[in-house]
Structures are given as structure tokens and as C-alpha cells.
Amino acid sequence: MQFLNDLNPYQKEAVTTTEGPLLVLAGAGSGKTKVITYRLIYLLKKLHIPAKRILAVTFTNKAANEMRERIKALTGNIKDLSISTFHAFGVHFLKEEIKVLGYMPKFSIYSDKDTLELLHSILIDLKLDAEKYPPRLMAYLISKAKNKLLFPEQAGLEDPVFRDIYRLYQEQLRVLNAVDFDDLIFLPVKILQSHSEIQQKWSQRFQYIMVDEYQDTNHSQYILIRLLSQFHNNICVVGDDDQSIYAFRGADFHNILSFEKHFKKDDPVKIITLKINYRSTPIILEAAYALISHNSKRHAKSVETFLKDGEKINLFETMEAREEAEIIADEIFNGRIEGKVPYHDHAVLCRTNTQMRTFEEVFRQKNIPYRLIGGFSFFDRKEVKDLIAYLKLIYNPLDNLSFLRIVNFPKRGIGDTTLEKFKNFAFAHDLSFLGAVDSLAHKTDSDLSKPLIHKFELFKELIEKYEKRFQESKVSEVLVEFFQEIELEKEFERIYKDEAPFRIKVIGDFIDYAKNYESYAKKNDELANLEGFLKNMSLLNQDTKDDDEETNHKVPIMTIHASKGLEFHTVFIPGFEEGNIPHDRSIKEGPAGIEEERRLAYVAMTRAKKRLFISHVSMRKIFGTETERIPSKFLKEIPKHLVADRDEKTEDEHLADLKKMFA
DNA sequence: GTCCCCAAGCCTCGC
DNA sequence: GCTTGGGGAC
Ligand SMILES: Nc1ncnc2c1ncn2[C@@H]1O[C@H](COP(=O)(O)OP(=O)(O)OP(=O)(O)O)[C@@H](O)[C@H]1O
Numbered sequence: 129m130q131f132l133n134d135l136n137p138y139q140k141e142a143v144t145t146t147e148g149p150l151l152v153l154a155g156a157g158s159g160k161t162k163v164i165t166y167r168l169i170y171l172l173k174k175l176h177i178p179a180k181r182i183l184a185v186t187f188t189n190k191a192a193n194e195m196r197e198r199i200k201a202l203t204g205n206i207k208d209l210s211i212s213t214f215h216a217f218g219v220h221f222l223k224e225e226i227k228v229l230g231y232m233p234k235f236s237i238y239s240d241k242d243t244l245e246l247l248h249s250i251l252i253d254l255k256l257d258a259e260k261y262p263p264r265l266m267a268y269l270i271s272k273a274k275n276k277l278l279f280p281e282q283a284g285l286e287d288p289v290f291r292d293i294y295r296l297y298q299e300q301l302r303v304l305n306a307v308d309f310d311d312l313i314f315l316p317v318k319i320l321q322s323h324s325e326i327q328q329k330w331s332q333r334f335q336y337i338m339v340d341e342y343q344d345t346n347h348s349q350y351i352l353i354r355l356l357s358q359f360h361n362n363i364c365v366v367g368d369d370d371q372s373i374y375a376f377r378g379a380d381f382h383n384i385l386s387f388e389k390h391f392k393k394d395d396p397v398k399i400i401t402l403k404i405n406y407r408s409t410p411i412i413l414e415a416a417y418a419l420i421s422h423n424s425k426r427h428a429k430s431v432e433t434f435l436k437d438g439e440k441i442n443l444f445e446t447m448e449a450r451e452e453a454e455i456i457a458d459e460i461f462n463g464r465i466e467g468k469v470p471y472h473d474h475a476v477l478c479r480t481n482t483q484m485r486t487f488e489e490v491f492r493q494k495n496i497p498y499r500l501i502g503g504f505s506f507f508d509r510k511e512v513k514d515l516i517a518y519l520k521l522i523y524n525p526l527d528n529l530s531f532l533r534i535v536n537f538p539k540r541g542i543g544d545t546t547l548e549k550f551k552n553f554a555f556a557h558d559l560s561f562l563g564a565v566d567s568l569a570h571k572t573d574s575d576l577s578k579p580l581i582h583k584f585e586l587f588k589e590l591i592e593k594y595e596k597r598f599q600e601s602k603v604s605e606v607l608v609e610f611f612q613e614i615e616l617e618k619e620f621e622r623i624y625k626d627e628a629p630f631r632i633k634v635i636g637d638f639i640d641y642a643k644n645y646e647s648y649a650k651k652n653d654e655l656a657n658l659e660g661f662l663k664n665m666s667l668l669n670q671d672t673k674d675d676d677e678e679t680n681h682k683v684p685i686m687t688i689h690a691s692k693g694l695e696f697h698t699v700f701i702p703g704f705e706e707g708n709i710p711h712d713r714s715i716k717e718g719p720a721g722i723e724e725e726r727r728l729a730y731v732a733m734t735r736a737k738k739r740l741f742i743s744h745v746s747m748r749k750i751f752g753t754e755t756e757r758i759p760s761k762f763l764k765e766i767p768k769h770l771v772a773d774r775d776e777k778t779e780d781e782h783l784a785d786l787k788k789m790f791a
Numbered sequence: 792g793t794c795c796c797c798a799a800g801c802c803t804c805g806c
Numbered sequence: 807g808c809t810t811g812g813g814g815a816c
Binding site: 187310373375482544546724 | 792793800801802803804805806
């Protein structure tokens with residue numbers, strides 16, 4: 129076992145302790161992910177455990193892909209190995225087991241935008257005021273209930289109206305044969321809890337289970353893991369409570385702090401701490417720990433640094449965001465020329481997506497190659513959503529929401545009144561919308577004219593034709609054919625007029641995405657088909673990075689949330705202002721909100737290996753209006769001697785500046 | 792049935 | 807500031 133020599137004794141112990149519950153609780157950069165990866169290899173290569181007996185859960189799809197690649201490189205084979213996010217695992221599980229709940233295996237996954245639409249229609253059905261029961265709030269409450277594994281009856285104890293909304297929402301989803309994101313965890317748990325034979329099957333299957341970033345799991349995810357590990361009880365989780373930054377999604381770092389209590393059964397729980405940080409310079413680390421030690425609710429850790437020396441943290445302020453981005457662009461340029469640090473070993477970590485746009489513009493102008501990670505989803509664009517609705521309906525004919533989106537796109541002369549009559553007809557006969565089309569001709573109670581009925585029939589034929597085509601040929605090829613058939617470009621020209629060329633380009637991007645998906649599937653020994661494509665889009669699990677080397681030499685621009693688990697030679701954290709980090713919305717939430725923001729800052733800082741730049745602006749545009757900004761209070765929590773403030777000026781210089789300003 | 796205009800809210804973070 | 811979609815005009 130040559131490869132074990134890459135590990136320190138504590139890491140080695142974590143890797144070779146395979147039986148019983150194991151918790152690795154350790155700070156940033158201490159090699160937790162490395163432990164998980166090596167542990168997988170150890171199980172496969174040394175103990176010869178069949179791949180299908182192991183489940184590894186990562187936080188993001190990117191992390192899953194990276195781990196898969198490393199395992200593939202080291203063992204040559206990744207077939208049958210389950211490395212996925214909780215949600216991707218949920219999809220996998222439900223494909224096999226969702227029948228017991230009365231759903232079909234070909235279910236749709238609704239994004240939160242879709243669920244808002246659904247909630248909107250439910251409020252209308254229940255004749256409720258959307259002002260009094262805002263769909264956003266309802267969606268949030270339903271999500272919270274599902275995280276806590278509560279059904280409508282249990283969640284709506286105080287508020288019967290909410291109970292009814294939640295109940296109807298869940299019923300509608302089932303009729304549409306669709307699930308929301310929370311269902312991907314909630315439903316598997318409910319199935320495992322109520323069907324002991326299924327629970328036995330799955331918990332016997334997974335002899336070893338590992339979870340990375342355990343501090344960001346929520347209650348339902350913890351229960352899911354407990355149910356799956358019940359039989360063998362070989363469960364290993366790693367994490368760092370200081371890096372819990374997904375509370376808004378229900379994550380609760382008490383899961384990791386209570387791991388021992390949760391999992392001790394006959395076997396004792398082993399806890400291993402890793403103290404050595406291999407990533408960052410002592411200066412960066414001292415600053416990050418000084419900051420995080422201001423949090424009251426945390427498990428204190430001691431750290432030692434492996435690296436020596438290093439330069440101070442660079443701090444600077446600019447008037448506005450553009451200038452901030454320009455200075456960063458120049459630093460990256462210099463870093464590459466003078467420091468020989470390649471583009472992709474720099475990273476810009478933003479608090480919000482909106483910040484990213486400025487960097488995109490400035491980098492483009494200054495010819496700095498960049499790539500945006502995450503951010504505004506391509507799939508949220510209206511024109512793309514329409515295209516996806518077609519695919520969803522083709523895949524899942526029960527998906528009425530998608531049907532409504534596209535039955536008159538491109539315009540085929542089916543208007544609101546016609547549609548209203550059609551819907552009533554379908555409801556009266558208890559049919560799905562697509563299913564109702566066939567009955568129109570035989571039944572007399574639809575109140576629709578012959579030509580109108582024919583329009584519906586043509587639409588259904590189109591859907592059915594492509595259902596077949598997608599089974600026969602490659603997704604990307606069928607897409608091209610399909611877009612031609614519905615004369616999409618023509619429609620875009622009609623709707624978008626001058627903007628059409630730009631929108632038409634989006635069609636091309638969509639097809640490129642499909643091609644990318646196909647090569648991604650191939651790389652992972654997966655079958656590329658419509659089902660996989662839809663899943664891939666719903667879970668956003670494509671690495672935006674494609675294979676050509678070009679892309680690997682670009683500066684990533686992303687949010688701090690997306691940077692979790694990554695590391696870079698040089699890190700820039702722009703927008704270090706009060707109101708941005710900590711964000712206004714979090715400040716409003718009180719102390720817990722601020723502590724979460726402090727963890728965010730800690731995560732961002734600890735991504736840096738050698739150089740760290742922190743910057744803030746004095747004016748920032750918020751919803752179009754310029755507002756004055758002051759430096760983040762977190763800045764005061766970083767010891768001054770670790771920081772090189774470029775703007776540190778003498779009194780005289782300040783005076784001179786002021787004079788200049790008013791001259 | 793379709794087009795077009797204007798009020799209103801927006802994305803903090805994302806599987 | 808900009809998108810979006812509801813509601814009225816054609
Ligand atoms: N024993 C070791 N010797 C040398 N380098 C190591 C060792 N262990 C880990 N590293 C390196 O330290 C870096 C951080 O490791 P890793 O990403 O696994 O840490 P982590 O604890 O998961 O970090 P984080 O919690 O911040 O995501 C990696 O570059 C890794 O290769």
C-alpha cells in the first residue's frame with residue numbers, strides 16, 4: 129500500500145479505520161477530502177470491496193466529478209461506484225423505488241421556479257389571496273417541513289390553511305408525476321421508514337458509506353444516512369463546523385457535533401482530528417482563525433501549519449466596483465508574468481452573483497481569460513425553459529405544467545379561452561393534459577371546434593414523434609432536428625425582433641450543452657439519453673469545464689459558496705463591505721446570521737495557499753442606485769500585523785486627497 | 792388570439 | 807437599473 133505514505137499518521141488511521149462509525153472533525157486544508165478519497169481507494173484496492181457496496185456522498189457535483197476522476201486515475205475503474213451528491217443519490221434511489229408511493233419511475237424534477245408556479249396555481253384553486261399567502265413564503269415553509277420530515281398534517285398544526293396548501297401541493301406533484309428538490313431526500317426517507325424490506329435491501333447493499341462536508345447536511349439527510357447505514361454501521365463522515373455555510377438550505381452544523389450521539393450503537397464512535405494544515409501560509413491561517421474565533425458557537429480547534437513564511441494579506445479600497453475589478457485584473461496579469469502563477473491558480477470569490485458580472489466585463493476588456501462558475505443559470509432564461517419544457521413533457525407525458533408552457537409555443541393558435549375549455553375537459557375526465565387530447569375527438573363535451581381539436585392532435589403527434597426519436601438517436605442530434613421542425617429560429621425572430629440573433633445563439637449554446645453532456649456521460653461510463661440529460665440539467669451536475677486544455681487556463685470567477693473544498697495559489701475576495709459580507713439580509717437575521725457570514729469569510733480566506741487579496745469599495749450600485757459603503761466589521765477582527773494595507777496613508781496625504789476632491 | 796406597455800419586484804447563497 | 811408578466815387595446 130504504497131499510496132498510504134502520502135498521509136500523516138492521523139490521516140492514515142482515518143483511512144484504515146474502516147469498521148464502525150468514524151468522525152473526522154478538522155479545520156480547513158487538513159486533508160479531509162484526501163482522507164475520503166484515499167479511504168475509497170483503500171477499500172477498493174486493499175480490502176477488495178466491490179465498488180457497488182460503497183457509497184460516497186459529496187456536497188457538490190463538481191466535488192463528485194473530481195473524486196471520480198482521481199479514483200479512476202488511481203484504480204482505473206469507476207463503474208458501479210456511487211459517488212454523488214445527496215440529491216443525485218435521491219434520484220437514483222427513487223428511480224428504483226418510487227413506485228411504492230404511486231409515482232411512475234419517469235418522474236420530472238421541478239426546480240424551485242417550477243414549484244413557485246405550481247404554488248401560484250394552487251392558491252388560485254383554493255381561492256386564496258397571494259398577498260396573504262405569498263408563494264415564496266409557502267415554498268420556504270414547505271421546504272422547511274420536508275427537511276424536518278413532516279407531512280402536511282404534522283406541519284400544519286397551527287395553520288390549517290398552510291396544511292391545505294402543502295397537502296394540495298404534494299398531491300398535485302404526484303398527479304404531475306413530479307418531485308421537488310426536497311422530495312429527493314424526503315421521499316427516500318419516507319420509503320425507507322415505511323418499507324422494511326426496502327430498507328433492508330439498501331442498508332445491506334451499502335457496506336461502507338462516506339460523507340464529505342458533513343457540517344452542511346440537514347436533518348433529513350442525516351436520517352437518510354442513518355437508515356442506509358443501519359445494517360453495516362460502517363459510516364465515516366468528515367467535516368468542519370466552521371465551514372457550515374448552507375443554513376439557508378436547512379443545513380445544521382449540530383449534525384456533525386452530535387455525530388457521536390447519533391451513531392453510537394454497539395460499536396463505539398471513533399473521532400479523529402487532523403491538526404496540520406497543508407494548504408495555506410501561516411499568515412493566512414492565523415488571520416482566518418483570528419476571524420473565526422469571534423464566533424461563539426463553534427468547536428474550537430488547534431492548528432499547525434505545514435508551510436513556512438509567506439506574504440502579508442493585501443488589502444485595498446477603491447471608489448467603485450469597476451476599479452476594484454481592474455486592479456484585480458492587473459494583479460492576475462502580473463502574478464502570471466512575474467510570479468509564474470497560471471491563470472487557473474487564481475480565483476475571484478464573490479459574496480453574490482451580481483458582483484460577478486463586473487469581473488466578467490472587465491476581464492473581457494483586459495483580455496484575462498476567465499470562466500464563470502455557477503451563477504445565473506442558463507436554464508433560468510425564458511427561452512431555454514421553454515425548450516426544456518418540451519423535453520420534460522416528451523419524457524414525462526403527465527407533466528401538465530410543461531404542457532401548458534409550450535402548447536402554444538411556438539404560437540399555434542391555442543389561446544387562453546381554448547385552453548381553459550381544454551383544461552376543464554381534462555379535469556372532468558380525470559385525464560392528464562396530453563392524455564386528454566385523444567379523447568377530444570370521441571367525446572362531445574369539450575366545446576371545442578374541429579379545427580381547434582386538430583391543433584391539439586398535431587401537438588400530441590409532435591410530442592410522440594420525438595419521444596421515439598429520442599430513443600433512437602443521440603440527444604444533441606435529435607435536438608437539432610426538433611428545433612428545425614418547430615421552426616424555432618423563425619419564432620425567435622418574430623418574438624425577439626432585433627434581439628433575435630442573440631437569442632438564436634442561445635439555441636446553439638443549448639445544443640453545445642447537450643454535446644458536452646454526451647461526452648461527460650461517456651467519460652463516466654454512463655448511458656447518454658434524454659433521461660440522463662434532464663437529470664443533468666436539473667441537478668446542474670455538469671462541470672462547466674470541458675475537456676479542451678484552453679478552459680483549464682482560465683481564471684475562475686465564482687461565489688464563495690461554490691468555492692467550498694477548492695484551493696488556489698492566489699485568492700481575491702472583493703466586496704469586503706458591511707452589507708455584502710456580512711450581507712444585509714443576514715444581519716437582519718441576528719447573531720446566527722452574522723456567525724454564518726463570518727464562516728463564509730473564513731471559507732473564502734482558507735481557499736488561498738500563498739496569496740490573499742481582500743478589497744472593498746466606497747460606492748456600490750444596489751438595484752441601480754449608488755450607495756455608500758463602509759468596510760466590513762470582519763476586517764477589524766483580522767490582526768493588523770498580518771495585513772499590508774495599500775491605502776494606509778498619513779494624515780497629510782489624507783488632507784491632500786480631500787483638497788483634491790474639492791478643488 | 793396576439794401584441795404591447797408599464798408597474799413591480801429583484802438574486803444573498805444553490806442541490 | 808432591468809426584467810417580467812399582468813392587463814388592456816387592437
Ligand atoms: N499528508 C499530506 N501531505 C501533503 N499534503 C497534504 C497532506 N494531506 C493533505 N494535503 C494537501 O492539503 C491540501 C488540502 O487537502 P484537502 O482538500 O483534502 O483538505 P480539506 O480538509 O478537505 O480542506 P477543506 O475543509 O478546506 O475543504 C491538498 O492540496 C492536499 O493535497
